[in-house]
Amino acid sequence: MKTVILTEQPINNINGMKYFRDKLIGEDKAEVTCLQYSPKERRDIIGEIRALRPDVLVTVDLPGFEQRTLTDNISYNLLDCKQLHLLLHENPGNESCLAGQLSIAMFFYCQGDALYNRLAQRYPHLPYLKKLSEKPENPGQLNADDRTESRSGACYYEALQEMLQEWRPGL
Numbered sequence: 082m083k084t085v086i087l088t089e090q091p092i093n094n095i096n097g098m099k100y101f102r103d104k105l106i107g108e109d110k111a112e113v114t115c116l117q118y119s120p121k122e123r124r125d126i127i128g129e130i131r132a133l134r135p136d137v138l139v140t141v142d143l144p145g146f147e148q149r150t151l152t153d154n155i156s157y158n159l160l161d162c163k164q165l166h167l168l169l170h171e172n173p174g175n176e177s178c179l180a181g182q183l184s185i186a187m188f189f190y191c192q193g194d195a196l197y198n199r200l201a202q203r204y205p206h207l208p209y210l211k212k213l214s215e216k217p218e219n220p221g222q223l224n225a226d227d228r229t230e231s232r233s234g235a236c237y238y239e240a241l242q243e244m245l246q247e248w249r250p251g252l
Contacts, residue, residue, distance in 0.1 A: 082111045085135040089119055089144045097233025104238045118144045127156040138164045146175035158184040165244050179204045188244040214239050
């Protein structure tokens with residue numbers, strides 16, 4: 082499975098993201114490419130993602146959602162891959178983009194009850210919105226030294242596995 086992880090900062094600076102990447106590579110034998118993008122860079126991140134031809138795109142806090150097509154639609158809608166958008170912070174920078182038309186290939190997982198409730202109320206048309214699990218399936222297997230990193234990464238991995246099970250090609 083070819084996977085692209087898109088973030089605004091290095092994955093080592095995002096709690097659980099390195100663990101998540103390593104788990105994808107180790108358990109799923111995934112080919113993982115990590116990209117960083119900031120809207121200040123003014124580059125065609127959608128074109129870069131398209132060129133990598135991923136099966137799955139994972140974003141953290143909606144980077145690149147400000148990129149639009151000529152008809153002012155969200156460019157992510159044109160990608161031919163499943164998309165897991167992790168919302169880890171209370172006010173993601175491009176949250177207003179969630180009001181637009183979104184592809185059914187997009188799955189949004191957010192952290193915490195308050196963010197989930199606010200997004201569900203404000204954007205009732207989101208194709209798929211769910212809370213991240215607060216506890217991974219096997220918490221007893223976590224190493225005490227990096228418990229927070231492992232717990233967060235395991236929750237992201239669990240969300241990805243759930244998304245892959247929910248995805249129905251041809252809908």
